[in-house]
Amino acid sequence: xxxxxxxxxxxxxxxxxxxxxxxxxxxxxxxxxxxxxxxxxxxxxxxxxxxxxxxxxxxxxxxxxxxxxxxxxxxxxxxxxxxxxxxxxxxxxxxxxxxxxxxxxxxxxxxxxxxxxxxxxxxxxxxxxxxxxxxxxxxxxxxxxxxxxxxxxxxxxxxxxxxxxxxxxxxxxxxxxxxxxxxxxxxxxxxxxxxxxxxxxxxxxxxxxxxxxxxxxxxxxxxxxxxxxxxxxxxxxxxxxxxxxxxxxxxxxxxxxxxxxxxxxxxxxxxxxxxxxxxxxxxxxxxxx
Amino acid sequence: xxxxxxxxxxxxxxxxxxxxxxxxxxxxxxxxxxxxxxxxxxxxxxxxxxxxxxxxxxxxxxxxxxxxxxxxxxxxxxxxxxxxxxxxxxxxxxxxxxxxxxxxxxxxxxxxxxxxxxxxxxxxxxxxxxxxxxxxxxxxxxxxxxxxxxxxxxxxxxxxxxxxxxxxxxxxxxxxxxxxxxxxxxxxxxxxxxxxxxxxxxxxxxxxxxxxxxxxxxxxxxxxxxxxxxxxxxxxxxxxxxxxxxxxxxxxxxxxxx
Ligand SMILES: Nc1ncnc2c1ncn2[C@@H]1O[C@H](COP(=O)(O)OP(=O)(O)OP(=O)(O)O)[C@@H](O)[C@H]1O
Ligand SMILES: [Mg+2]
Numbered sequence: 001x002x003x004x005x006x007x008x009x010x011x012x013x014x015x016x017x018x019x020x021x022x023x024x025x026x027x028x029x030x031x032x033x034x035x036x037x038x039x040x041x042x043x044x045x046x047x048x049x050x051x052x053x054x055x056x057x058x059x060x061x062x063x064x065x066x067x068x069x070x071x072x073x074x075x076x077x078x079x080x081x082x083x084x085x086x087x088x089x090x091x092x093x094x095x096x097x098x099x100x101x102x103x104x105x106x107x108x109x110x111x112x113x114x115x116x117x118x119x120x121x122x123x124x125x126x127x128x129x130x131x132x133x134x135x136x137x138x139x140x141x142x143x144x145x146x147x148x149x150x151x152x153x154x155x156x157x158x159x160x161x162x163x164x165x166x167x168x169x170x171x172x173x174x175x176x177x178x179x180x181x182x183x184x185x186x187x188x189x190x191x192x193x194x195x196x197x198x199x200x201x202x203x204x205x206x207x208x209x210x211x212x213x214x215x216x217x218x219x220x221x222x223x224x225x226x227x228x229x230x231x232x233x234x235x236x237x238x239x240x241x242x243x244x245x246x247x248x249x250x251x252x253x254x255x256x257x258x259x260x261x262x263x264x265x266x267x268x269x270x271x272x273x274x275x276x277x278x279x280x281x282x283x284x285x286x287x288x289x
Numbered sequence: 290x291x292x293x294x295x296x297x298x299x300x301x302x303x304x305x306x307x308x309x310x311x312x313x314x315x316x317x318x319x320x321x322x323x324x325x326x327x328x329x330x331x332x333x334x335x336x337x338x339x340x341x342x343x344x345x346x347x348x349x350x351x352x353x354x355x356x357x358x359x360x361x362x363x364x365x366x367x368x369x370x371x372x373x374x375x376x377x378x379x380x381x382x383x384x385x386x387x388x389x390x391x392x393x394x395x396x397x398x399x400x401x402x403x404x405x406x407x408x409x410x411x412x413x414x415x416x417x418x419x420x421x422x423x424x425x426x427x428x429x430x431x432x433x434x435x436x437x438x439x440x441x442x443x444x445x446x447x448x449x450x451x452x453x454x455x456x457x458x459x460x461x462x463x464x465x466x467x468x469x470x471x472x473x474x475x476x477x478x479x480x481x482x483x484x485x486x487x488x489x490x491x492x493x494x495x496x497x498x499x500x501x502x503x504x505x506x507x508x509x510x511x512x513x514x515x516x517x518x519x520x521x522x523x524x525x526x527x528x529x530x531x532x533x534x535x536x537x538x539x540x541x542x543x544x545x546x547x
Pocket of ligand 2 (some may be wrong): 336337338467468
């Protein structure tokens, strides 16, 4: 892309060759000015942090502390399972929204309406406090659990994040399914495929091309959203960082530790997303396998 | 089950209504085993809709269709008809192979995978044995060297030949072609018609919607002219194309030839 926009070869410039006159390329004063300003600002920020009240040695010390590592692991595990739940529900509800059965359609729309209409943190609190509404869960007579035993901070976070994510992913999946040409479904019907097989073998794989980029973005948000679970005592990285700074008072240092890890994880995910997109564009980019 | 041993397709009073529009108005149709039937007619006359009803992609509002004796969309028990579910209808569709104007190859699969998909996923046959058959089919449509190519890497004519191979891989009793060459550049039409000619020669029963009157004249056993959702006239290619009796048929043929 950038090579297309590079300055044209001046030796072949028709104006130069036909007139024999020297050409002075356009000067980009604006770019130089912007660069200078940004460098100046950057230097200011770095200096501010260097002379500010930050003990960088403490950041280094806690960067790989056991509790931080555990929190990081919990954050990653939670992001993965909650996203998996979200994608599963998203596909399910997208299919329900598009079904010809009015009951299925209405209930799926109701689900999307409710979970998109309330703040995530409120949903997390609701799940966490489910025991206040239903002291026990199960089918009376068959099996029953005390809600507080089942709805651990992990479960409450998983349900809260996953079910909320499902409502958003459903819309993405629906858009993806709609992007697949109707002719694909007809061709699949013509070779005797039944609806569920068509969805699984023909439509969803092609819808992936449209679904992957936004879901990749949402996965990245999900990693950061897990931090909301600190309010319901799920020991993800931010909560563990907080626990430490409540004890030692090094608030900024531990927040920086958490920030560094978030940035690392998100950067790795962005790279992964790039390769996933490549894989799912198979068969579209002509001349490449 | 079949009523007469030679009749493969039997349609009676097939009617399809879209909103207030009668796309098909009480069409009767009989196709014998091994027959090649060409359907011609102006745009919007209901040709595609007829094929789509035969393959149950559309459900007719009334009328009945029997393919090899099986009543399309229903199970008959004495005097009662039970509507079939999606799965059973999918099974009935196996009797027909269909080729579309816009090819509709599965974009995310190679030519070979397109052909293997039905036998493996629907018929649950063993992959190895299916692959052998699929390669043979590719060879038959002259595309052995394109097995690993994705549809986007194939010309229109090549895509359509793969689509024909994909339909044949299901070993249908009947092939439906909906304007298989009208999306093709003129120089690519011949290669697809050749494949269809070969199919006709080995006795495949075919219903072909086409504007290629030359092909119809040469290959068809019978030609039908449709207009406004009805069959206007039917006859041998010679009768219908050279000596049409209806004015509408005359006008249409003159328009196509001009
Ligand atoms: N899904 C649909 N919804 C509404 N109207 C439809 C639908 N499918 C077809 N029609 C209408 O039914 C009529 C017959 O359409 P059909 O596609 O069968 O015509 P055709 O003979 O195949 O024409 P062409 O030569 O242009 O392919 C047309 O008027 C068309 O607009
Ligand atoms: Mg048509």
